[in-house]
Amino acid sequence: MPKHKWSIAHIFSYGFAIAGIAGALLIWSIYRVTTTIMSTATSVSQTYEVISSFRNMQKHLLDAETAERGYVITGDPAGLPAYQASLQQIQSDSDLIAAFVTNYPVQKVRFLELQKTISYRLKTLQMIVDTRSAGGVDAAHELVSLDEDKLEMKRIHDVLMQMEEEENVQLNVRLHARDIAYREFWWSFVALIITLSASTAWQYLQVRRIMQLEAEAKRRMRHMAEHDPLTGLPNRRQLQDKLELAIAYAKRSGKKVAVMFIDLDGFKAVNDNMGHQAGDELLKVVAQRLRHATRSNDFVARLGGDEFVVVLSELDQLADATRLASKLNDLISQPVPLAEGVARISTSIGISLFPANGRSSAELLGKADDAVYQAKAAGKNQFQWAAA
Structure with missing residues (x-):
């Protein structure tokens, strides 16, 4: 029998090795994509939560201001619990935002600015409430009507908008990274299918070639066994x-x-x-x-x-x-x-x-x-x- 460069066993071993490597690459790709998607999903969820916190903070500030003004106008202590509840919600929003922006230097700087502005605004609101509680109705009304109040709220609004815009930028980056990961996964899957198909076709052709060579070798050996080597006639x-x-x-x-x-x-x-x-x-x-x-x-x-x-x-x-x-x-x-x-x-x-x-x-x-x-x-x- 002739000696072949590749035996059928070698061809199948080589094919299984290719399939193993391709499978390992696909598993690695799936793991990497899954990790990326999970990480992105967590980041996206956090981003939405931060953006929601920005909007909640602005809403709770307005609620606190509304409750404060209602108390100033009516003097009814029944409005103070709503004011106190808004302050607590503002603190919760602040704590949540602080936890999310810890690892983002740009947002951290803006958050510090936001904290100062909100702290100043809350002190102003508390001062007006205290003035009204002490019986200074006119003084409280005068403080409420100051233009400085509007400027403070505008500064808070501007900082929150800047922070929200930055979060939206980060959100788009993370969504883009997720889309890239999805594409890489599908390309890896397509590459795996192509590799396995090519490997299978190569194995088939090589095995077929070896079988043809072996069949031809057997035919030649049979011919030699049944024919005269000199004349080529049957023996x-x-x-x-x-x-x-x-x-x-x-x-x-x-x-x-x-x-x-x-x-x-x-x-x-x-x-x-x-x-x-x-x-x-x-x-x-x-x-x-x-x-x-x-x-x-x-x-x-x-x-x-x-x-x-x-x-x-x-x-x-x-x-x-x-x-x-x-x-x-x-x-x-x-x-x-x-x-x-x-x-x-x-x-x-x-x-x-x-x-x-x-x-x-x-x-x-x-x-x-x-x-x-x-x-x-x-x-x-x-x-x-x-x-x-």
Whole structure:
């Protein structure tokens, strides 16, 4: 058997390795994307919560201011609980925002500014409430009407808007990162499918190639085992099989089978006088002439040395075998030009017939071989039928 660069086991191992690497890359990609998505989801949730806190703080400041003004106008202590509740909510909003902006320097600076402004505004509100509680109605009204109140609220509003805009920028960045992670995951998945498909196709082609090479090697080995290496004709081994098949078919069909045993006259002289190379070339020419002279369904084999056999299957008339034998005597006796000179040989042919001369391949070959000796004894370059 031929040696291949890749064995089937190696190909599958290589394919599994590729699949393993591709799978590991996909798992890593899924892990990275999942981590990114979870991190982004957390950040996005926090961003929305911060933005909500900004808006809640502004709302609670307005609620505190509304409750404060209601108390100033009415003097009814029943409005103070709402004012106190708003202050507590503002503190909760402030604590929440502080926790979120700790790791963001820009927002942290703005938050410090926001805290100062809100603290100043809350002190102003408390001072007005305290003034009203002490009975200073006019003084409280005068403080409420100051333009400074409006400026303080505007400053708070501006800082909150700046912080919200920054959070929106960060939100867009995180959403973009999430989208990129999603795309990378799908590209990784597509790459995995392509890689696995290419690997599978490559494995299929390589395995198919190896199987074809092995089949071709087996065919060549079988051909070598069944054919003569010099002439390319079937050898004795294949002759036995073909002759048995021809006999089996003749038994079913009722037709005859003729076996021609051919021995070359004068071949030894050519071999001795012109050399073995000339003898080999002569055998090749004889084999070629035998092929050309016989029918497509006839079988030509070389037994070895200067002996050949022709099997005529599906024979209807004995005259067909007689004509072929005569043709072979004439054809092979034609001069053969070789590099060493012109070779001249003839043939002695013995013919046996199924079922008259035997019902097995061994009997038919034996009878045909006996007839060859009769042809040689009769003067060579002729054919003889086997005796019944």
